Amino acid sequence: MIRHRAGQTAGSSVPVRLDNRVAVVTGAGRGLGREFALELAARGAAVVVNDIGVSADASRYVPFIAADHGEPAEEEPATVAARVAAEIGRLGGSAVANAADVAEEEGARSIVADAIRAFGRVDIVVNNAGVVITAPFEDLTADDLATVQAVHVRGSFNVARQAWPHLVAQEYGRIVNVCSVEGGLIGSPQFAAYAAAKGGLIGLTCALARDGDRHGIQVNGILPAAATRASALSGKKRAPHVDRSPALVAAGLTWLCHENCDASGRLYALTAGSMRMIFNTVTSGYVFEGSGPVTPEEVRDRWEQMLRPGTGRI
Amino acid sequence: MRFDDRVAIVTGASGLSQRIGRALAQRGATVFVSDSPRSAPQAAREIAATGGGLLAFPYDVADPDQAVALAQTAVRGFGRIDVVVNCADAVTEAGKESDAGARLAVAWQATVSGAFNVLQAAWPAMTARGFGRVVNVGARLDLPEPQPALELAAAVAECGLAGMTRALAAAGAEHGIAVNGLLPVFAEMRQQAASSWLVGATAVPAAVWLAHEDCPSRGRFILAGPRRLAEAYSSAAAGYQCPVPTEFSAEHVRAHWPTVSSAAGSLAPASSAEYNAFRVAIYEAVVTEPAATPGAR
Numbered sequence: 276m277i278r279h280r281a282g283q284t285a286g287s288s289v290p291v292r293l294d295n296r297v298a299v300v301t302g303a304g305r306g307l308g309r310e311f312a313l314e315l316a317a318r319g320a321a322v323v324v325n326d327i328g329v330s331a332d333a334s335r336y337v338p339f340i341a342a343d344h345g346e347p348a349e350e351e352p353a354t355v356a357a358r359v360a361a362e363i364g365r366l367g368g369s370a371v372a373n374a375a376d377v378a379e380e381e382g383a384r385s386i387v388a389d390a391i392r393a394f395g396r397v398d399i400v401v402n403n404a405g406v407v408i409t410a411p412f413e414d415l416t417a418d419d420l421a422t423v424q425a426v427h428v429r430g431s432f433n434v435a436r437q438a439w440p441h442l443v444a445q446e447y448g449r450i451v452n453v454c455s456v457e458g459g460l461i462g463s464p465q466f467a468a469y470a471a472a473k474g475g476l477i478g479l480t481c482a483l484a485r486d487g488d489r490h491g492i493q494v495n496g497i498l499p500a501a502a503t504r505a506s507a508l509s510g511k512k513r514a515p516h517v518d519r520s521p522a523l524v525a526a527g528l529t530w531l532c533h534e535n536c537d538a539s540g541r542l543y544a545l546t547a548g549s550m551r552m553i554f555n556t557v558t559s560g561y562v563f564e565g566s567g568p569v570t571p572e573e574v575r576d577r578w579e580q581m582l583r584p585g586t587g588r589i
Numbered sequence: 590m591r592f593d594d595r596v597a598i599v600t601g602a603s604g605l606s607q608r609i610g611r612a613l614a615q616r617g618a619t620v621f622v623s624d625s626p627r628s629a630p631q632a633a634r635e636i637a638a639t640g641g642g643l644l645a646f647p648y649d650v651a652d653p654d655q656a657v658a659l660a661q662t663a664v665r666g667f668g669r670i671d672v673v674v675n676c677a678d679a680v681t682e683a684g685k686e687s688d689a690g691a692r693l694a695v696a697w698q699a700t701v702s703g704a705f706n707v708l709q710a711a712w713p714a715m716t717a718r719g720f721g722r723v724v725n726v727g728a729r730l731d732l733p734e735p736q737p738a739l740e741l742a743a744a745v746a747e748c749g750l751a752g753m754t755r756a757l758a759a760a761g762a763e764h765g766i767a768v769n770g771l772l773p774v775f776a777e778m779r780q781q782a783a784s785s786w787l788v789g790a791t792a793v794p795a796a797v798w799l800a801h802e803d804c805p806s807r808g809r810f811i812l813a814g815p816r817r818l819a820e821a822y823s824s825a826a827a828g829y830q831c832p833v834p835t836e837f838s839a840e841h842v843r844a845h846w847p848t849v850s851s852a853a854g855s856l857a858p859a860s861s862a863e864y865n866a867f868r869v870a871i872y873e874a875v876v877t878e879p880a881a882t883p884g885a886r
Contacts, residue, residue, distance in 0.1 A: 433690075461861045475697065477752070551868075556822055574798045577818070
């Protein structure tokens with residue numbers, strides 16, 4: 276059988292399908308995670324919808340503003356995941372709910388176990404669970420950093436680690452980590468802790484991509500921007516005429532989860548119906564002649580030659 | 590290049606951190622070298638042997654209280670903090686554990702939490718004077734080649750430090766605090782003793798320059814090889830914009846994959862505003878229908 280490779284199917288009307296695939300989506304009770312779960316299910320994947328809901332320990336997990344979907348602000352923790360799973364069921368898809376905390380190893384174990392128990396396998400992991408904590412640097416605490424690290428970094432690590440043996444055994448897997456332009460491309464004053472966690476998630480993405488290479492496991496990161504409860508917390512100004520609906524970023528995720536997608540170890544920014552690579556470059560730099568010690572004065576004198584052209588960042 | 594009257598904090602237990610501290614001290618700075626309680630006595634002996642200007646303290650900055658104590662010691666003794674060089678070695682730290690989860694935790698703790706704690710403790714002293722220079726050694730933008738495959742725990746910690754560097758570069762701008770990343774590179778250097786002169790051949794003088802008041806850079810990531818200095822930077826490509834955003838689908842992504850995965854038309858944004866202007870301009874050029882804006886704010 277000849278597989279359609281990416282780029283050879285322009286204009287093809289063959290739908291992108293994920294039938295017989297099983298996906299795990301963390302933090303899928305609301306916002307982007309919910310869109311991801313609905314989209315993957317609509318494409319035929321069976322989905323484990325994971326979300327702890329509004330944490331009982333809301334002082335640690337930011338109490339979100341439930342404005343975007345007209346949801347009640349307070350809900351029983353387990354119900355947000357269950358509601359999305361039920362929604363998928365009503366639309367004719369397959370889903371189960373899981374309310375475990377990805378930051379706990381046992382929680383991550385239960386998520387993958389639910390996929391195996393309910394659907395017999397796991398093919399796709401979408402590490403979307405996250406918390407947004409923003410404040411001026413001086414007001415952040417070590418606990419804030421620990422919290423974002425626990426959910427974004429350790430949580431994604433935990434779920435990937437639990438799924439990994441299954442993916443290796445079947446020589447196939449797709450992992451998508453939800454990273455951020457904050458820390459991945461740009462910096463904003465109030466994001467020191469969040470950007471550290473999201474930066475760490477980029478490191479995890481690249482490291483897992485390297486490890487997964489020989490096992491048929493492809494790992495990519497997406498950097499989405501959409502209007503959600505989480506983004507409302509950042510308090511940033513937005514271009515008013517740009518449609519920032521969460522639904523408009525799910526398409527990119529779907530393709531990265533597909534067997535015909537050949538990308539791995541890449542980062543893609545997704546927003547408002549667009550998809551673009553975020554990538555790193557190294558300048559050719561400056562080579563110091565000879566073998567003697569290089570002095571700070573020499574470094575200073577060659578500094579501009581070594582940096583990339585353009586002075587925008589100085 | 591002089592650092593007279595400047596007070597610097599240099600953290601980390603590696604040979605590199607010692608050498609950066611010594612270089613700053615030789616140029617007139619008062620340097621506090623923080624080290625973990627385990628290795629501090631040895632570090633103190635080494636530093637004592639080199640003579641004045643360097644003060645070693647057995648503070649483990651992965652503990653926020655000890656980071657505050659370190660900053661207070663500097664401020665009480667000298668009334669200021671001008672320079673912070675965070676120089677924990679994620680690879681060495683990760684190597685202290687065998688379980689993958691534990692490695693992740695210790696590398697993060699030493700590298701990211703340590704830098705976060707020290708900077709937070711030093712921040713008021715720097716903002717009060719409207720001046721600061723921060724060098725985050727180990728901050729990594731993950732790159733395909735020619736850098737070696739790094740083990741997972743160290744990759745996570747070093748990329749985490751880079752993420753924090755970006756945010757703090759933005760936060761420091763209005764206070765005269767310049768924050769940059771510096772990464773010693775090349776596979777072979779990892780195999781040698783951390784004190785190998787090669788590791789610091791360009792990294793030490795680059796750290797000194799980044800710590801100096803005349804250095805204009807902020808938010809940059811410098812790679813330091815045995816004889817080469819280079820800059821790593823992140824860009825956003827023009828990519829693909831669906832003309833009718835509400836119809837954007839996986840089929841579009843598949844059909845336009847060469848455009849989606851092309852680096853063409855890229856921008857390395859200097860700020861959040863520059864990046865937003867870049868993508869809004871592409872949106873406006875491609876999307877003709879005025880959007881119904883259910884999610885916009």
